[in-house]
Amino acid sequence: MGGPLDDQDDDLLAAEWAALAEGDAGGGDDDFASAGGGGETGGAPARVLNQDEIDSLLGFDDGSAGASDGSGIAAIVNSALVSxxxxxxxxxxxxxxxxxxxxxxxxxxxxxxxxxxxxxxxxxxxxxxxxxxxxxxxxxxxxxxxxxxxxxxxxxxxxxxxxxxxxxxxxxxxxxxxxxxxxxxxxxxxxxxxxxxxxxxxxxxxxxxxxxxxxxxxxxxxxxxxxxxxxxxxxxxxxxxxxxxxxxxxxxxxxxxxxxxxxxxxxLQMFMGEKFGRDSIWENHLAGELWYTDVSIEATLEETPSYLREVLAWEPGNQVIFNCTPESPVMLRSGGVTMFKGKVGQRNNHIAVKIESRTQKD
Missing domain, CATH: 3.40.1550.10 (CheC-like)
Structure with missing residues (x-):
């Protein structure tokens, strides 16, 4: 049978459940503040950005539709232009x-x-x-x-x-x-x-x-x-x-x-005055110094092709026969490029070449 005592017990039980619920909610907030609010002072709640501040950070401002992106992350992205x-x-x-x-x-x-x-x-x-x-x-x-x-x-x-x-x-x-x-x-x-x-x-x-x-x-x-x-x-x-x-x-x-x-x-070139990259002083200096450049000249009397297996088989005493005579022309070359033709001879007890013609360029 129920009576006034049972009603009082129900009221006390409901009060206890309410107190427990409030305690759990408060404890959750405290746990959140202690976990994420290490930088807070005086127990102040954590600062949360509202939607307007988030839009401003990202550069999405509804109030300035049609305007150029001049703020936020959008400004950083759009600033990547060639200067x-x-x-x-x-x-x-x-x-x-x-x-x-x-x-x-x-x-x-x-x-x-x-x-x-x-x-x-x-x-x-x-x-x-x-x-x-x-x-x-x-x-x-x-x-x-x-x-x-x-x-x-x-x-x-x-x-x-x-x-x-x-x-x-x-x-x-x-x-x-x-x-x-x-x-x-x-x-x-x-x-x-x-x-x-x-x-x-x-x-x-x-x-x-x-x-x-x-x-x-x-x-x-x-x-x-x-x-x-x-x-x-x-x-x-x-x-x-x-x-x-x-x-x-x-x-x-x-x-x-x-x-x-x-x-x-x-x-992209650098320039002096309005000469658009040309430096006449450097050009004249380079042209003058080129006349004093050392160039090696090779005199070739005759050449003959030969297979590699034949060359490797050569031994002391073998002879290589060239189809040339004392009157055959001599080729003067520099860097593998034939420049002149001449006749071989002797001058002051040294072998010399008399240039007779210039080789035509292809």
Whole structure:
């Protein structure tokens, strides 16, 4: 029979089970803290990263979709690009381009034009397309001898400045910009003429290094239509600044490394001034010292072929007969190369050879 005493026993048993459960949970936490929280002070709980911090560490930031990977592990992976500094001759080419463009654009615009090189960097082609400020004009050109393409980007400020200068805009007034509309035929034609001037200077800048012709291919306003390489491919980007008094803008020249591959060995050379790797002092020194080089000369009167088994069977007293006479020509050789023919004789009690002809090279 159950009574009040049985109810009290049940309550006491339930209380004991609850106490045991709480003790087990507390002991588990203590064990976890003692095992993994050796660096904690004052018994503070272990620091656990939340999901936002994990995404930031890995470079997965949902709030900046479409932006370039510039943080976390993604930044470390994407930083594995070839540096243009491994191509020292390329900087000399761009310096020549800047000087030549300053003169060519002055003649083209009949205005005071200053061209400066801001920087030269390496970038992935896909990242560059995403970073182009629109509106802009993108000129695709082809390197004929290298059988590949490059990209020339003219920003909006430079487009309106060129149009304003070529159509007689007054100085001291900023070029009028009408955003949100497509470029007109006149604007595209004038910019295309300027692109031809720049490509001509670029060809001349590469000419001492490797003759190449940069041919204008097409003019685009949508970066997606100017895709000349895969998004992950590396490229060299040169940013130029063009100033015309109080007007001007930026011009960006992008050359994929695949385009520069045919002349990569030349671009790796060191240089003196603008001689592109040639050192005239060393050349003259080498040419002068070659005249004092010791060269061994062998005089061969006759040769006869023989089998190895016959040579190994030779003994003292054997004779080797040559089909030659005192009038037979003597061959003068150096390093196994026959150079002269002559007659054998005697001079001052020494055997001598009188050179009669030079051997023709094959």
């Amino acid at each position: 243009y500094e491994r191509l020292p001759m390329l900087e000399v080419v761009f310096d020549r381009l800047v000087r030549m463009m300053s003169t060519s654009l002055r003649n083209f615009t009949s205005d005071n034009v200053e061209v400066s090189l801001d920087n030269i960097t390496s970038i992935r082609f896909g990242d560059y397309l995403n970073s182009i400020p629109l509106p802009a004009m993108l000129s695709v050109f082809k390197a004929e001898e290298w059988d590949n393409f490059g990209l020339l980007t003219i920003d909006s400020a430079l487009i309106y400045s060129i149009v304003d200068v070529l159509l007689g805009g007054r100085r001291g007034t900023a070029a009028m910009r009408i955003e949100g509309r497509p470029y007109t035929t006149i604007e595209r034609t004038l910019v295309e003429r300027m692109v031809h001037v720049v490509l001509g200077d670029l060809s001349a800048a590469f000419d001492p290094l490797s003759p190449v012709t940069f041919r204008f291919d097409r003019l685009e306003t949508n970066p997606r239509f100017a895709a000349i390489a895969r998004p992950a491919n590396a490229a060299v980007l040169a940013r130029l600044r063009i100033d015309m008094d109080d007007r001007g803008g930026r011009l960006e020249l992008l050359l994929p490394y695949a385009t520069l591959e045919p002349v990569r060995e030349i671009l």
